[in-house]
Structures are given as C-alpha cells and as structure tokens.
Amino acid sequence: MQEGKSVLRDGVNTETVLLAVAKAIQAKFTRSDWIELGLLTGVRQKIMDHNRLLRSLDFGDDDYFGCVAEVVPLVLGEKARLSPSARRTLSSRFPNFAQVEDFLDLPVWLRTSEPDLYTKLYGGPLPVDALQAAAAKLGVTDVDEHAVRIRRGLREDPAQAIGSAKELLETVLKSILGLHGTGKETKLEVPALIKKANVQLGLNAGGVLGSDAAAEQRRKVLGSLAQVVTSTAELRNAGFGTGHGISQRPELDVPTARMVVDAAVTVAHFYMEANLAARPVDGFEDQEA
Structure with missing residues (x-):
C-alpha cells in the first residue's frame, strides 16, 4: 500500500465504491493496465471477451465509461447473493477490492481528482x-x-x-x-x-x-x-x-x-x-x- 492511504468508512454505499473505481479506471487505464489487472483478479478473459471495452478505449469512443462500469463489478469479484450478515462487510461483497484499491492507488487519486467521492468513501485521514x-x-x-x-x-x-x-x-x-x-x-x-x-x-x-x-x-x-x-x-x-x-x-x-x-x-x-x-x-x- 502507498504511504498515507486511508481506510474506508463504515457502511459505505456499494454503488459509490463502483463509481469511484470506474472513474479512476477511466482516467488512468491503458490496454496494458486492463490486462494486468485482469490477470491479478482472475478475470482477464472476461475483459478480453467484452464486445466493446477495449475497442472503445482504443478509439476514444463516447461509450467507454459505460463499458468500464459494466466490467468493474467483475473485476471486484462482486457477490450478488449474500447472507444478511455477510452484506455488512465490503470484503464479502467485493472480495477483490483490496487488490483493485492498491493497483489504482485509489485514495490518492480520489483526493486530488474526485474529492467529494473521497470524502464519501474514506472521510478524513487516519491519524x-x-x-x-x-x-x-x-x-x-x-x-x-x-x-x-x-x-x-x-x-x-x-x-x-x-x-x-x-x-x-x-x-x-x-x-x-x-x-x-x-x-x-x-x-x-x-x-x-x-x-x-x-x-x-x-x-x-x-x-x-x-x-x-x-x-x-x-x-x-x-x-x-x-x-x-x-x-x-x-x-x-x-x-x-x-x-x-x-x-x-x-x-x-x-x-x-x-x-x-x-x-x-x-x-x-x-x-x-x-x-x-x-x-x-x-x-x-x-x-x-
């Protein structure tokens, strides 16, 4: 992890997590980044098989963010069906979140590029x-x-x-x-x-x-x-x-x-x-x- 990294707030909205990750990926990723993260999270083939994602990135198409938003849950390993107790933890809903957060250096990027989203996810910094x-x-x-x-x-x-x-x-x-x-x-x-x-x-x-x-x-x-x-x-x-x-x-x-x-x-x-x-x-x- 990077120095100065923050900890997620309790009860953070899962849709906010998806939005933050999608925005960071849209701003930062190259084709190689997609492949590397896919290998790290075990979804490389699903990324390659998406009918628009990488093509949209290569050509700078307007629908790229929509494609990113479709793939982010797969990268995070989203679990759709959870017991009531499991729903309380982000790691149960998105088991790959820690890997993705580290790969994106998410808190640092959000602080400078999306401060409102940073506050929603992380609040103030830890002492x-x-x-x-x-x-x-x-x-x-x-x-x-x-x-x-x-x-x-x-x-x-x-x-x-x-x-x-x-x-x-x-x-x-x-x-x-x-x-x-x-x-x-x-x-x-x-x-x-x-x-x-x-x-x-x-x-x-x-x-x-x-x-x-x-x-x-x-x-x-x-x-x-x-x-x-x-x-x-x-x-x-x-x-x-x-x-x-x-x-x-x-x-x-x-x-x-x-x-x-x-x-x-x-x-x-x-x-x-x-x-x-x-x-x-x-x-x-x-x-x-």
Whole structure:
C-alpha cells in the first residue's frame, strides 16, 4: 500500500465504491493496465471477451465509461447473493477490492481528482498518516509496516488491527529508548517501556519538564495516555488482538476496535513528536507552526 492511504468508512454505499473505481479506471487505464489487472483478479478473459471495452478505449469512443462500469463489478469479484450478515462487510461483497484499491492507488487519486467521492468513501485521514510523517523524519521505517496492517485490519480484521496497534506502540517506544533487535534488554512489557520513555524524554515528575507551567496537568494527561497504552496491550493479551495462538478467539466489535486503535495511534504519534522535540531532526518543521 502507498504511504498515507486511508481506510474506508463504515457502511459505505456499494454503488459509490463502483463509481469511484470506474472513474479512476477511466482516467488512468491503458490496454496494458486492463490486462494486468485482469490477470491479478482472475478475470482477464472476461475483459478480453467484452464486445466493446477495449475497442472503445482504443478509439476514444463516447461509450467507454459505460463499458468500464459494466466490467468493474467483475473485476471486484462482486457477490450478488449474500447472507444478511455477510452484506455488512465490503470484503464479502467485493472480495477483490483490496487488490483493485492498491493497483489504482485509489485514495490518492480520489483526493486530488474526485474529492467529494473521497470524502464519501474514506472521510478524513487516519491519524496514522501524521504518525508516519514523524516516523519518516526519525528513520523509524517499521512504523509503515504496522500502519498498513492497521488500515487493512480496521476494514477486514479488527483483531489484526488491535494486535498491530500494540506492536506499533512497542516499536515507537523501543525506538525512543534505542532498543533494537531481540536481545534480553529489549524484552520489556509495555508499562515498563512507557515509564522508561517518559524518563528518556524528561516527561516524568523529576524530568526536565517537571517544573514547567502546567507540569502537573501534563503528568495527569500522560497518566491517562499510559493507561491507553497498557489497556491496548491487555486487550491484545486477552485474546482480542492477534499475536497469541488462541482457539475460538473472542470477537470485538468494529467501533470499539476503531476507538482502541485510534487512541493507540494518537499516543504513538505523541511520543514520536515528543522525541522529535527532544532531538530535533534537520528539515523537520512543526506541523502546528
């Protein structure tokens, strides 16, 4: 996935998905793109057999968009008949959507070319985007890997999103502390990591910021953030997130998973920015300036 990619909103209208994909294909595709996507999604022959699609593209005919709209459901692998529970998930209706979304770089194209459609499909960007920008300045490349898993997990696998959120927090905190690899010194639980990170950044009661204005209030907020971090780890360890081999894993509803993940990402972003403030990086500009 591309950096900055957004996650689909809950309950997005399937017709809006079809329209967005069709518009992106109309604007971007060559004959070779059609063949490549057909191979990726297993419908190459259906694309080749369409009586007008590629001919209309080659000659720039007026009916090209109509042909695209006819073929898009096939490319997405649309399932016409679904049980009531299956209808709730986009991946059940359009099992090839993730492949097509990646191939088109759909969110990026929609942001610049069809902003209204982007809002209908994705809403505002996840806080992961800002976190990735800060991580890039510090060279913490592992954050990108967790961000991709979080985005896809929120749409398709909440347990994966929670597990990845916990791993994201560990990655960020360990990067602040300079803990790399798999040595004994890196094997710390999340509560211990956050305490050490606070000391490292001077955010604890006895740190360099301890005498600043609103220091007491800052410590209270940090205490709440620490609780978010710890609770995210506890949810994952209780079986609601991936990372342990658990039979008959308990299910967590998507709204709660989203809340947990968004909170964890916000905490991770805070610590990355605090680290940047403590150790300025050349070329980094304060986003709020």
